[in-house]
Amino acid sequence: MESIQKLSHYIEDWLTKYIKKSKMKGFVVGVSGGIDSAVTSTICARTGYPTLCLEMGIHQNVSQISKARKHIQWLEENFKNVSHQYLSLTKLFDEFCYTLPKGIDGNKKNLALANSRARLRMTTLYYFSSINNYLVAGTGNKVEDFGIGFYTKYGDGGVDISPIADLMKSEVFVLAKYFNVIEDIQKSDPTDGLWDDDRTDEDQIGATYDEIEFIMKNIDKKSKKVLTTRQEKVYEIYKNLNSKNKHKMNPIPVCKVPPSLKNSI
Numbered sequence: 641m642e643s644i645q646k647l648s649h650y651i652e653d654w655l656t657k658y659i660k661k662s663k664m665k666g667f668v669v670g671v672s673g674g675i676d677s678a679v680t681s682t683i684c685a686r687t688g689y690p691t692l693c694l695e696m697g698i699h700q701n702v703s704q705i706s707k708a709r710k711h712i713q714w715l716e717e718n719f720k721n722v723s724h725q726y727l728s729l730t731k732l733f734d735e736f737c738y739t740l741p742k743g744i745d746g747n748k749k750n751l752a753l754a755n756s757r758a759r760l761r762m763t764t765l766y767y768f769s770s771i772n773n774y775l776v777a778g779t780g781n782k783v784e785d786f787g788i789g790f791y792t793k794y795g796d797g798g799v800d801i802s803p804i805a806d807l808m809k810s811e812v813f814v815l816a817k818y819f820n821v822i823e824d825i826q827k828s829d830p831t832d833g834l835w836d837d838d839r840t841d842e843d844q845i846g847a848t849y850d851e852i853e854f855i856m857k858n859i860d861k862k863s864k865k866v867l868t869t870r871q872e873k874v875y876e877i878y879k880n881l882n883s884k885n886k887h888k889m890n891p892i893p894v895c896k897v898p899p900s901l902k903n904s905i
Contacts, residue, residue: 644818647811648683651803655687658801659775666690666721668774670765670796672833673707676804677779678821679812681711683803684777685719692768693724696761698733704833707824714822725768729760736760754834758795769800778802781809783849787856788878789885790845792834797888808856809849845881847874 659667667684671677671693684691693715695708715722736756765776778799784790785805791797804812809830816826830841830849842848851874859875867875 641818644814648686648815648818651683652686655684655777655801655803656689659687659689662775664773664775666692666772666774667777668692668694668765668768668772669777670694670696670761670779671708671712671724672779673704673711673825674779674828674830674833675809675812675816675821675825676781676784676830677708678711678825679815679819680777680779680803681715681722682819682821683815685715685722688721690772690774691715691719691722692772692774693722694761694765694768695724695726696729696764697727698729698757698760699836700730700833701838704831707822707828710822711825727764729757729764733757733760750835754832755792755795757834758792758832759798762795762798766798775800778805780805781807781812783809783852783856786889787852788845788881789888790832790841790881791888793888796832808853810853846877852878 655667666689667687669677669681669684669691671681672695681691681693693712695705695712697705709726712722712724716724733756737753762776768774769776776799778785778796778801780791780796780799780802781804785797785802804815807815813826831839832841832844845852851871854871855875855878
């Protein structure tokens, strides 16, 4: 318990120092009903700085909306510095879809639209960030942000600060238990909520977070340990996603023009 308390205080102190240095006034967090956004919003609230929680539904599963709102209500009951906005972006999203070229179908279109949902939410977060002088707090964990790149570039990956991005998913769950985050969220299967069905993160990734964590923690980059058949499969999933999503995790490539070329202009 003491070690978890120290971890929480460390992140809260980091946030406090950062916001003071940035001269911003508070935090804005997108709350989805999932464990990561619940822990992130709780840590932000614990700093004492104003924390605005946005629930931004787009054809959202009713259970996800319910969990998000229950969590926000729980936060407001426990922290006077927390406020909220409940927004439906469904009409905006539908209008966006209506303006797109017709006749395009298939997995690529569905993935593009799922990512568009995340980017509409990012735009909304930065609207409230701008009018309040708040920092957008990211909700990604280490597995997603630096392991397999399981997030939307310039969507949920478009943030000012990342309080839990150095924590494995299992560590996020430990913090959630320490904070007494509502049981509905702690017991739910992780999902990004970007699809019209009930698919979970595991359905999309092909492995559980625990399995991916094992690979990240135990596989040396130069040589693999002896793995079970299942672990070998998860290792291949990890390698594939890590490689495919490098463009998200690495800095944007910049073409460095030699001074001799620029001086000749």
